[in-house]
Amino acid sequence: MPNWTYHTIDENDVLNLRALIGEEQRMLWKEQISEDYSHDELGGTSSWPELVIKPVSANEVSAVMKYAYEHSIPVTARGSGTGLVGSCVPMEHGIILDLSLMNNILELDEENLTLTVEPGVLLMDLTAFVEDHDLFYPPDPGEKSATIGGNISTNAGGMRAVKYGVTRDFVRGLEVVLPNGDIVEFGGKVVKNSSGYDLKDLIIGSEGTLGIVTKAILKLLPLPKKTISLLIPFPSLEKAIQTVPKIIKSKAIPTAIEFMQKEVIEDAEEYLGKAFPDHQSEAYLLLKFDGNSQDEIERAYAKVADLCLEEGALDVLISDTAERDESIWKARGAFLEAIKGSTTYMDEVDMVVPRSYVNDMVEYLHSIQREVGLRIKSFGHAGDGNLHAYMLKDNLSDEEWEKRLNKAMDLIYAKARELNGQVSGEHGIGYAKKMYLKESLAKDNIDLMNGIKQVFDAKNILNPHKIAQL
């Protein structure tokens, strides 16, 4: 580990920072700090901040950063804390900037189809707001209580990536506070931009290690007038997943293609206390189509439905009412929580492979369960190659769990590399996955990342020990 030294926050710092912030209740120190601030959703990475500050403006973020920069105090940004890899956990303690109060929707510009927001706006509030205006923000990660700032920091993906892409594809411009406290803009409302290096996309997915996003200009689309879902039972998971590349090759463009297994659906039924609308099969594909007319969508899905039946699907259940749709997608949305509830503790892998290799990866996950001695459950985005695999601790001792988990992780990431995959499709690297990132990339890539980190943050005060930084 490099030899960084940081200043420990003392009473004098607290007084100075309070003068910058003004309102006392927006600073938490010592026993005022709740345990939540020491971890994220998954909880595998833990470290306490010395001080929590809840800024309400870019100017406050800037003032705190300038102070931290001058005094070598580490700073870690945090949104809703719904991450899974420890990105928002302050490994060197110092200050947590809790951005949840910066939750204003600043401007809807219908002539440019952009929405300008502060980073603390929750994804569910953002999508509700734009849908009220008959507009559409397509990125659709499962966790709707995440903040848009958090989504930008991990380049969150979600279900609709098959057709629409990921968070990166919907960020036109960012206001960012640099580690030295300067407030800068990358990109803007413009649709095209070839004006120098793409600093905006460098910030997206950088997990708060290069700068703190204080404003984002998002691209919107018109809201599709109609959506339809297809729930398609297959005789086996293999049959289901092997159909996906054929759907892509058929030139249909579904909005989403998910795969689901009976065992995970049952977890969701138990977690939600609600029956899933179908029980005939071990494995399902769940597809969504959207468009502006019934005709258009029907043409698209009829072709896919026929193709699935040709490939051995047992049935094609069409869901075109909001109620039915909800019962299916709610189950899908509850998978993470449901699996979490089915065991004592778990860890996850969020690898992405070329979508033609999804079946190879899922089969591999099944095959190693006995070898490593762990239950592994998986679900995911069959249409974009992004798989979520969950290793379950169950009744294992801590020691045995660590041993088996590490073995499973090593095997899975090695397999992902073999299939030309990447360590993370949408959850990021944070603290928990950085050893695997290092193994999966060439030394040049890691060196370039750390070089860029150094350019942005020479004093290494912004969220240290994350991504490529060992």
Next chain:
Amino acid sequence: MPNWTYHTIDENDVLNLRALIGEEQRMLWKEQISEDYSHDELGGTSSWPELVIKPVSANEVSAVMKYAYEHSIPVTARGSGTGLVGSCVPMEHGIILDLSLMNNILELDEENLTLTVEPGVLLMDLTAFVEDHDLFYPPDPGEKSATIGGNISTNAGGMRAVKYGVTRDFVRGLEVVLPNGDIVEFGGKVVKNSSGYDLKDLIIGSEGTLGIVTKAILKLLPLPKKTISLLIPFPSLEKAIQTVPKIIKSKAIPTAIEFMQKEVIEDAEEYLGKAFPDHQSEAYLLLKFDGNSQDEIERAYAKVADLCLEEGALDVLISDTAERDESIWKARGAFLEAIKGSTTYMDEVDMVVPRSYVNDMVEYLHSIQREVGLRIKSFGHAGDGNLHAYMLKDNLSDEEWEKRLNKAMDLIYAKARELNGQVSGEHGIGYAKKMYLKESLAKDNIDLMNGIKQVFDAKNILNPHKIAQL
């Protein structure tokens, strides 16, 4: 200017490099080098290479880079040389790597909808190839004889950005030779990726200053089955352009929205020796719609046609045959060459503004012609805010031209900044626009760009003096 020193290529270097390349005819030295290699399409930036090498593989590029790195010889990559800002002009002489022989289409992967290509593939060959497979590569810059490598290096945009986005949006992965000669991969065939800093997007638009692209994995879409164009005459340019934000606000999604003025259309008629299909007006909007059925497209364009008529359009001419379409789009495609042919010399501005400000900018261009004493012609992508303005030298003396051109440039870029625009929408910064980039961005942004350049290229041998590097 920083104090970089480079080694001048001597006979010994030529012998050593020849040993790396093998075939003599793929190296040009001294009088073998044609004048073309000293400039790009626009010709405003001029500097000769000492040696031209035409590699046929990433390994050859790597071998040359390793040699150049060791001996501090500057290297500049070149595709078709169709750029407009001097990006491929070797300001410090040294080696030009002419990548035009690396023009193989390597793989069409229909299960992942990707196309893997070498950088020297021409855009027109690429689009023809994928369309033969009923697939679609949407980026559509006017210059079809550009290479895909050149398109990636400037993040080229084109007409279809309104609906589909730009080159960046269709690059999934890159193989890149770094200045030290190492061959690395950024991204891949994967649809999602949150695995560390986004090095792929840093390379895209970096104009050959950070690495040399030797392979690209492109994202494809199914080819829309039907396209229709609307040519819409308006009583004035102002009326035409002011209708564009209303089209966007109406939630229609045209593939392209271009504006055209009579004077530029006349240049194109003369240049092509072919009449434009309509002459009733001073100003036109040209729209394209695509989709998979006549119905779907008709629904979309009928709404827009009505809206244009409400806004004062004189007529709506529907072009749904290939012949008619060609006569319109060929004129549009010839604008740059036609304007060039109408004067002795010209220079250009490729600014991009939020699309609601296009009219302000076009009016401003008209208004300053008298003030600066120059004819200024413009056309461009009304739907995405990217305007091309051409300052014409006509019969001015060199001295007077320089003076008036600089004044016009200063005024136009100042106006673009005032409208929250950027210096370049799609042509890049290169050598010609770097002073304007510096003026348009904060010092932090420029410093970050130069810091990143230093991380990739500590010896500054790759295409020096470009983008942010004064």
